[in-house]
Amino acid sequence: MNKERNIFLEKQTIKKALEILFNNFPVNKKPESETVAVVDSVKRVLSKPVFAKLSSPCFHSAAMDGIAVLSKSTFGAHEFSPKQLEIDKDAFYINTGQIIPGNTNAVIMIEHINEKDSGFVEIESPVVPWQNVRKMGEDIVATQLLFPRNHKITPYCIGALFSGGIYFVDVIKKPKILIIPTGREIVAPEENINIKPGQIIETNSYVLGKLAESAGGSYTGNSIIEDDPEKIEKAVKSGISNKYDIILIIGGSSAGSKDFAKQVIEKTGSLLFHGVTMMPGKPVLLGSVKDTPVFGIPGYQVSAIVAFEQFVQPLVLNILKQQRIDPVQIKVHPARKIPSKIGVTEFLRVKLGRVGKKIVATPLKKSAGCITSLTEASGIIKITNNAEGISADTPVFANLLKPLNLVENTIVIAGSHDNTIDLLSDLIKEKDNSISVSSNHIGSMGGLMAIKKGVAHIAGSHLLDTSNGSYNISYIKKYLPDIN
């Protein structure tokens, strides 16, 4: 059985693997384009520059409520020698935004007019030509560049496009991603499924699909394929003939006897890398099959997400000519020492919260199979491959997964867990959603130590003193003498 096992090629660093990826799949000079209505173009990327067809405004208009006049007719007006203007002859009532009559070139504010009977108004100061007038083309001049190619449309842009007389735009087609979940043990998430021991609910095609959509792509989830290289090969070939831009084989990317992703890629195309020195996500692999990038993505949920975010997402953004947006980083203090392997880049999921002057980072479970280690995380500490870990003495940078104001407003609980903390955390969210609860299950003594070290606000503890049958008090006196 062991003889069938794969072996990893030389593992690549993240940096080297990205180089291999982009050398083999460089930016396409002329990406495929499609035409969409401006109203449907938000978040799409222009494939061509857009030039205005109309000027905006396309006429001279009043910038104030008042009367439109020919400025010449106001010259000489003075507090001590006001001028009279005849309504609908020398002066025309006008509201902001209205076109000024053809024989006028300025507007006098309504507040500066004395109204007289019998169709006359009186003014006490003159206006210069174009005073209080919004001139034609003030915002947009026909033929001007509205947006260069590769610009990503925002809601604001809709206003400029419509104002410039543009109703349709050419945009880069959304990269199409085919996601093929594989594995004899996985079952599709369906209501009333009766999940049996040994079975795992398939989540990766949905999670990675939604991440692909967030990055600007579209996705199709293939039906689940059991561990059968011929069926996987057929699905990959079908994806290529259906012109998918990227194909992901989920599961079977490692080196086990049922890991067929490498075999399929080597048979149908060429393997570019197998294994990256990162954790989670090490057993990711990349191949090129008929010029289409085919990834083998590890099946553990967090591994799949890390592999996607490190390699697939940058490729999607590259097709869309978009830059990766640097995550927001803040300086944090690790709640405890965390060892990490030299030569491996580790993505450590942490819960963040301000305790006193520091933002404290409490590490979550390390297992790559724990999706909750990511859904509960408010930050990621990237431990580079030349570090042996992080220590509680040295602040490090964390990438924020949640807005900073939520992190600042987090109650940090450490120690022994109780389900009432979950219920409390929900009730707090009902009352005030600006407050979060971070609960870290590190045992009663761990909780007291967290208080001592200043890395938690509250500790759950139920330590029995067998000498007198009391709980906690003697431990607190002993370990937290300053807090009594």
Added chain:
Amino acid sequence: MNKERNIFLEKQTIKKALEILFNNFPVNKKPESETVAVVDSVKRVLSKPVFAKLSSPCFHSAAMDGIAVLSKSTFGAHEFSPKQLEIDKDAFYINTGQIIPGNTNAVIMIEHINEKDSGFVEIESPVVPWQNVRKMGEDIVATQLLFPRNHKITPYCIGALFSGGIYFVDVIKKPKILIIPTGREIVAPEENINIKPGQIIETNSYVLGKLAESAGGSYTGNSIIEDDPEKIEKAVKSGISNKYDIILIIGGSSAGSKDFAKQVIEKTGSLLFHGVTMMPGKPVLLGSVKDTPVFGIPGYQVSAIVAFEQFVQPLVLNILKQQRIDPVQIKVHPARKIPSKIGVTEFLRVKLGRVGKKIVATPLKKSAGCITSLTEASGIIKITNNAEGISADTPVFANLLKPLNLVENTIVIAGSHDNTIDLLSDLIKEKDNSISVSSNHIGSMGGLMAIKKGVAHIAGSHLLDTSNGSYNISYIKKYLPDIN
């Protein structure tokens, strides 16, 4: 005619206006809820806490490729006295993720096994119970809280929900927003419209609608209503009977003779404020009609957006129990002095770019009618109502509208404009989309001064020296002696 004009009530500060808004429309304890499939739940907000129905994994499985064993059977194994285990009796080949056989409780890594002929393997060290085993419930334990109420679903959450056996979730209904564009001068954006002088293309219902969607709401754009208070009233009443959560009357919110928003609100409900001490967006008004918030939103595009972002967006987020996310702020150096009125909060649109050690902020056109002042902006400087403006000597904070890495990579051009700069900016985007061009039209001499002050990289200039017919040289010698 003037007699029909409205007058502003006492204008409110932004802070006071928000207080009035939230006092009259407080957070709803029990927001309306609907059930959606988990796969459609990204960006929705849970109306109830979600507890897991299944444990994940729901069985003990191998955490490594290797052989599953009963740990007891390995005790005593040593480099100098290896133990032999019989395959399919004492030891079972297993891949990562597979269920361990019922009579085993540990896994030995494949790398630590010596394979023997005739169905035996040899091991040189023992394993403790549960070593290399992923225990049932490691990720999720049935009945545990997965997410508290008011939690916003991300792609990651889909993985935890499916793994916990959850296929449908109860979420807060999207706030429904009715947008009623008004004004005799506006026309709907349609292909081949023949726009006439005096007409303006209606953009606000689309721009604000897309902003409402970004905030988590849904919108309906009403057809355009001319300046007729009865028709506006009818549309508002129809919106209320169709259970819209928020109604926006666009245009006619000021105090002109054709400004009917206030009149309609006073007739059908009660006016809560009219006018806010901010620029753009001053003529915003709020009323309550049958307990529904009805806003009068000014018609100028930037005014409409500022009014929406200051008041409507916070209300949408409040209905969804979500916090406003603080914008990312950076310290910038104004390229020149900008005066601002005391008593008014000004939202100044600026172009940002790094020149030498400073990030320089070049102000864009002030006019509230210029949507391009927002689409071209990379930042907003909020000049508070107790400041008389900003000066070139003092750095101030700007809210970022674009990612910081784009701002850092901006070529700042100032001076006389030429259309080739537009074309160049598009060609640069084709070659490398990480680079932006910020072009600021401040005339030839302004450009030279910008270089002198260190607030631009490149200046466009065509200054004629009439004494000898040469261009630029003598001006540069005179004004930029250090640069020759």
